[in-house]
Amino acid sequence: MTAAQADAAQNTFRALADPTRRDILRLLGNRDMTIAEVSDSFDMTRAAVKKHLTVLSDGGLITVRTEGRTRINALDPQGFAPVLGWLEYFDDFWDDRLLALKSALERNQP
Amino acid sequence: MTAAQADAAQNTFRALADPTRRDILRLLGNRDMTIAEVSDSFDMTRAAVKKHLTVLSDGGLITVRTEGRTRINALDPQGFAPVLGWLEYFDDFWDDRLLALKSALERNQP
């Protein structure tokens, strides 16, 4: 792994470490949103949400496009690649029992 | 997702957010190790490594067993389940192009 790739992975892992940011990603999985729209879902100031969006952008997990005076935040699924790549190192350890557990967890999620 | 599951996921994501801890997991993927053995691979005190191991244990990513006066740290692959489960929420977004990218990343990793 190159140094740049390692940094990218670090930014991505860091972005995923905060529960608010993970919730934001789920929101953006439903539809693109402005900062104001994202902020409506959280009990914090827009400035705080903006900081989270910046971290998510640094992690490559979202992209932002400007439309007039609004800025639209969109999920970027490719941003997950560094994490998936890192996790694959452990593929040998994931047996059928673990995959079953993973599926069970998935079914319990909203 | 229950509150307990959410907490477990948080502890796991937090454990993965630090590059030293991700390196420790890779080390333990090769073989089980004592704290002293893990410490040999890093330029920091055993106390610092011990803290990282505690965070990894809180995240469910390693288990510890006592043998005489040594404590053996071992990778626990089941600890990845909350992360894999969370990531699966985005499965719909992972198209062939992304999977190809993921494979490319994997090939470049040591």
Add this chain to the structure above:
DNA sequence: TTGACATGATACCTTTTGGTATCTATTAAA
């Protein structure tokens, strides 16, 4: 052009995090 709206930027505060230094407890061996 004025005014309202959507956002960005900065300063500041508190808590958490990653680290060291130091002390204590337990276990194996001479």
Add this chain to the structure above:
DNA sequence: TTTAATAGATACCAAAAGGTATCATGTCAA
């Protein structure tokens, strides 16, 4: 039974993280 090795616990420190408040900037509309 000393003595050395392995590890846990605690206090402490600097830096980073998450948050608020405030001000500046750009854009649309009357």
